[in-house]
Amino acid sequence: MMNQDILNLEYKTLHVVMKMELDGVKIDLKKCKQTLKQLKKFNEKLIRQIQAFTEDEVNLESPPQLHKLLFETLQLQPKIEKVGKNGCYSTDKSHLKKLIDQHEIVPLLLDYRKTISLINFCKQLQNVNLATKRLHGQFNQTGTATGRFSCSKPNLQNIPNVKLKDGETNKLRILESRFREMFVPKRGCQFICADYSQIEIRVAAEMSQDPFLLKAYNETDSNGNKLDVHKLTASEVFEISYSEVTDEQRSIAKSINFGLIYGKTAFGLSATLTEITGKHHSKEQAEDIMSKYFQRFSGVKTCLDALIDFADKHGYSETLYGRRRPIPQLSSSKLSERNAGKRLAMNSPIQGTAADIIKMAMVACDEQIKIKNLKSKLVLQVHDELLFEVPDDEMVVMETLVKNTMENVFRLSIPLEVGLDKGNNWAMAH
DNA sequence: CTTCTCACG
DNA sequence: ACGTACGTGAGAAGG
16 A cells, blocks of 8 residues: 555656656767777687686586586685585675685686676667667666666666776776766756765664764764764774774774665674675674674664564554555564565665655756756666756756755755766766 | 676665 | 575576
């Protein structure tokens, strides 16, 4: 059963989405073709290098054949791993990285995978509509479990997002960084890209009313600068002063903050800690950090428990705006299923509330554009981000319109913050 | 049709 | 004891 507020929101959103799909987005086909050519060349070279290690023809797209090549022909030693359903060791990126020192073929395989993936993106982006010469993805408004959009034919919500650091020379990274540059505004226009900053953590702060989380978003440091939520978390968990937090400690705190949204366990956190620090961290060490976290952020703990209780009692979870998601897993007889249900009960209201908010923002921005008789168009939505195609003479008014509308569309006890970028392509580089 | 892998938030 | 972080779509292989 759908709540009336949500139903109204969806009806209003429908018109905005329809226009977004019909308008589509312009692609720099020249850049796309050029990149495809370079990727193909790069890919052929990798194939030659890889095939040199074996006499057999190996289909690198086949995990079973790759398993054979690595662990039988080349005798690599898998690390503490179990086999999958087809009796093979996993050969995905994270597992290959662990084997990187064992054989020079491993980095080549990683690059090969990357080029194949990027080549497919190139092919998809070339399928522009013959009449409009633009790309028209389908934004599916219904169908996801949480209220988010999905996008298909092509999926415009998973375009590589790589920002190069100064002096980066890795050729594949450079090629990968071009993909958002292929999305360009039409003549006489610029893009405005507006994204909500940490919207899910802010929703968690709102739902929990946890004093420390509220403080992170409501208060400033002694110099009047905005606080960094991950840094504040680190200072609480590691019991040090805010200014003493190291980059590594901040990065650990960040993974805790995101982890809480997903119902991460101590086991999962220990793996993340090992990855971040490069040193082994036990489950017990992770448990220590988590218990310290929930001791300090006790409001978060209470909130997550309440979300589980609510879903247990009703059989569904609910967002701040009343969107529901049934969670039948909670009444499963299998413990692992029930645990999965608990994670959904914690995550869905948070992810779903963020989805509600950006739908409201899409509607509100569309209304404002109409009221002011502007020609600016919404061209993409990527979960917490809106991309507008804006005529040059509307730039000034649109910048404030978009930011203000998005930040004020739904009032929380903490501010919603929107980051705004403009440029002549989606990468906004320079 | 299912499994694996990989891109995004 | 159980399995281990949520939500998506695309492409390829293998059955």
